[in-house]
Amino acid sequence: MKSGFVSILGRPNVGKSTILNGIINKKVSIVTDKSQTTRNVIRGIYHGDDVQIIFIDTPGIHKPHAKLGQEMNNMAYSTAHDVDVNILVVDASKSFGEGDEYLLEHLDIKNVPLIIVLNKIDEARITEVQVLKDKYHELLPEAVIIETVAKEKFNLDLLIKTITDFLPEGPEYYPVDMVTDKDEVFQIKEIIREKVLKILKEEVPHSIAIYVNNIEHTKKEAHILATIIVEKDSQKGIVIGAGAKRIKLIGQKARMDIERYLGKHVYLELRVKVQEDWRNDEDLLEKYGYKAKKQQ
Numbered sequence: 001m002k003s004g005f006v007s008i009l010g011r012p013n014v015g016k017s018t019i020l021n022g023i024i025n026k027k028v029s030i031v032t033d034k035s036q037t038t039r040n041v042i043r044g045i046y047h048g049d050d051v052q053i054i055f056i057d058t059p060g061i062h063k064p065h066a067k068l069g070q071e072m073n074n075m076a077y078s079t080a081h082d083v084d085v086n087i088l089v090v091d092a093s094k095s096f097g098e099g100d101e102y103l104l105e106h107l108d109i110k111n112v113p114l115i116i117v118l119n120k121i122d123e124a125r126i127t128e129v130q131v132l133k134d135k136y137h138e139l140l141p142e143a144v145i146i147e148t149v150a151k152e153k154f155n156l157d158l159l160i161k162t163i164t165d166f167l168p169e170g171p172e173y174y175p176v177d178m179v180t181d182k183d184e185v186f187q188i189k190e191i192i193r194e195k196v197l198k199i200l201k202e203e204v205p206h207s208i209a210i211y212v213n214n215i216e217h218t219k220k221e222a223h224i225l226a227t228i229i230v231e232k233d234s235q236k237g238i239v240i241g242a243g244a245k246r247i248k249l250i251g252q253k254a255r256m257d258i259e260r261y262l263g264k265h266v267y268l269e270l271r272v273k274v275q276e277d278w279r280n281d282e283d284l285l286e287k288y289g290y291k292a293k294k295q296q
């Protein structure tokens, strides 16, 4: 059988996690319309006919403003070397700019076969796609270029086929029933964070982290206590909302998804806590699971 590791790289919000979920056919990585949704390295395992591909979803590479952002970039950079194939995902509806230059300057993808995925072609003009193709062909002449609409799974089958052609003969690294390397606590944290990202606007989502204090399982139920960490008092008020309406909505939406994920009834209690400037605090970054070296 063929098998190997594939890193999914790119700027924030280009559709990396959507590609992973589309290929795995299961939501292993959260997706929102906000930049910097993914904050960790997340493995998703594709089990095909005589092929196993371990995809590594990564945080979007961006010019960092806090230590958290640096750690997120480092997670992405560090996955690009020890893989069999790199996928560089590009938003085809946007023209090539500073953010793309920043990525190419900082990311070392020279020595590994590269597939450039021009995603969101549903939102791009044919002429714009051609300009991007010419640009990437000039910059990275060895790379294979594929156009996709990840949201509709368009051309993801072609992407799998193209990756498989690059892969060596290898072992089955993961058992067939395993689709991700992330555990229950991680998935629960991410479900809650996704709801916060979706319900809150602009700056606040970047300032939050989720901490799962406790999970108690019985056969039919799970009792979960989790804390939404914010950076400032003012953000605490925003998360809670007038008459606690917003936190209730976050809790309701998260509970429904966690119930689907665990397959049992869930009681979810959410608290909000201010932890000033946690995004620049090494110890707190580690506590909340955002230190690059801890991901390896």
Ligand SMILES: Nc1nc2c(ncn2[C@@H]2O[C@H](COP(=O)(O)OP(=O)(O)OP(=O)(O)O)[C@@H](O)[C@H]2O)c(=O)[nH]1
Pocket (backbone or CB within 6 Å): 010, 011, 012, 013, 014, 015, 016, 017, 018, 019, 030, 031, 032, 033, 034, 035, 036, 037, 038, 039, 058, 059, 060, 061, 119, 120, 121, 122, 123, 148, 149, 150, 151, 152
């Ligand atoms: N129109 C269109 N939207 C897409 C497509 N693929 C993904 N999206 C949307 O783009 C947004 C970002 O998708 P994500 O998968 O979270 O992007 P990401 O690259 O993982 O983002 P980060 O985790 O922040 O780095 C979401 O709103 C998706 O629904 C596509 O092919 N077409």
Ligand SMILES: [Mg+2]
Pocket (backbone or CB within 6 Å): 016, 017, 018, 029, 030, 031, 037, 038, 057, 058, 059, 060
């Ligand atoms: Mg993502």
